[in-house]
Structures are given as C-alpha cells and as structure tokens.
Amino acid sequence: MDRREELIKIFDNADAGKRTIVLPLIDDVVYMESRLVELRKLPFIMVKPDDPTKQKPTPASKLYKETLQQYNNSIKLLCSLLSNSSSSDEVSPLREYMRRFSV
Numbered sequence: 001m002d003r004r005e006e007l008i009k010i011f012d013n014a015d016a017g018k019r020t021i022v023l024p025l026i027d028d029v030v031y032m033e034s035r036l037v038e039l040r041k042l043p044f045i046m047v048k049p050d051d052p053t054k055q056k057p058t059p060a061s062k063l064y065k066e067t068l069q070q071y072n073n074s075i076k077l078l079c080s081l082l083s084n085s086s087s088s089d090e091v092s093p094l095r096e097y098m099r100r101f102s103v
Contacts, residue, residue: 004030011082025074032071039064045054065092 005011011019024062044061048054075098082092 003009003033006097007078007094014081022078022081025078028031029071029074029078032060032067032074035062035067036071 001049006027007029008023010016011022011026014022039060043058044064045055046058078099079092079094
C-alpha cells in the first residue's frame with residue numbers, strides 16, 4: 001500500500017463532503033512529503049570559504065522551512081477533519097500513525 005492509499009484509508013468512514021475536501025489535500029500532503037525528502041538531501045548552510053565563521057542559509061533551507069510549515073498545517077487540518085468525524089472515545093488511525101511517525 002502506498003502512502004496516498006494509506007491516508008485515504010484513514011478517511012474511509014468520513015462523509016462524502018469531507019472526502020471531497022480531504023482527497024486533494026491528501027495529494028498535497030503526499031507531494032510535500034516527497035519534496036521534503038528531496039530537500040533534506042541538499043545543504044542548508046553556506047559557509048564562506050575565506051571566513052568559516054560567516055554562514056548563511058541556502059535557498060534549500062528556506063524552501064524546506066516553508067514546505068514543512070505547509071505540511072504541518074495540512075496534517076493539522078486532516079487531523080481536525082478526522083477528529084470531527086469520529087467519536088471522542090476512539091483513537092483515530094491518523095493519530096495512531098502520527099504517534100508512530102513522530103517517535
């Protein structure tokens with residue numbers, strides 16, 4: 001099962017209206033995850049060759065920061081949509097996944 005299918009499966013029980021919102025957002029989340037992986041491979045700091053004490057962030061670091069912020073906002077939105085559609089007694093699959101992912 002790929003990442004997109006895994007996230008879609010979490011929202012199987014959501015009503016049709018929420019699924020309409022969730023599906024494009026899931027596509028964006030999957031794209032951002034792949035983009036973050038690629039950005040992590042690039043250097044984040046430029047060191048001046050003649051003075052190593054002078055450093056500045058690279059464009060990749062700025063892109064990573066912006067993409068990570070968008071990714072976190074999207075995940076929060078997905079979690080809030082999921083928590084609104086499930087009962088408060090159950091642990092949602094998305095929250096369980098995020099708990100495993102963050103460790």
